[in-house]
Amino acid sequence: xxxxxxxxxxxxxxxxxxxxxxxxxxxxxxxxxxxxxxxxxxxxxxxxxxxxxxxxxxxxxxxxxxxxxxxxxxxxxxxxxxxxxxxxxxxxxxxxxxxxxxxxxxxxxxxxxxxxxxxxxxxxxxxxxxxxxxxxxxxx
Numbered sequence: 001x002x003x004x005x006x007x008x009x010x011x012x013x014x015x016x017x018x019x020x021x022x023x024x025x026x027x028x029x030x031x032x033x034x035x036x037x038x039x040x041x042x043x044x045x046x047x048x049x050x051x052x053x054x055x056x057x058x059x060x061x062x063x064x065x066x067x068x069x070x071x072x073x074x075x076x077x078x079x080x081x082x083x084x085x086x087x088x089x090x091x092x093x094x095x096x097x098x099x100x101x102x103x104x105x106x107x108x109x110x111x112x113x114x115x116x117x118x119x120x121x122x123x124x125x126x127x128x129x130x131x132x133x134x135x136x137x138x139x140x
Contacts, residue, residue, distance in 0.1 A: 030098065034060045034082075036107045039069055049098035053082050053091045060107055073109065081108045 028049035033042045034056070043063050047056055057077040064073060073080075081090045085104040091097075 028098065030103055032056070032097070032103045032105060034105045034107050035085075036060070036064060036069075036073070037109070038071055039064070043067075047097055049096070051097050052093065053095050053097055054093040056097050056105075057082050057093070057107065079110050081110055082106070083108065 029046050030049055031044060031046050033044050035042045043060055045059060045063055047059065054077055057080050060082075061073060061075055061077060061080070065075065077093075083090055083106045084100045084102040085106055086102060087100065091100060091105075
């Protein structure tokens, strides 16, 4: 069966468009959860896998302010530290968000460039993943 000339012209274009689509699929999108210390509930939003931590902090602060949440945090992302929920150390602001492997994060304000001992205990507490249990632990 012979193909018409128009089909011969269209098929290579369709294959080319499919290849371009595959390139766009490589950029993964993640639904992440950011718990802001002192806030009533987590923030959930979608980010690209290759977004920087500083971009995620900035997006978190904008979403937090847009929701009218209290306490008011400010908008300078340099005053905040982002931790993966199962990590012991803070994520670098130039690091990609997808490199840590997790999707749950905790956002703290910097206090003299360090996080308090109680906050670090909350992060390293791995046997209980519930935040209420960790907050009760902090109150003791």
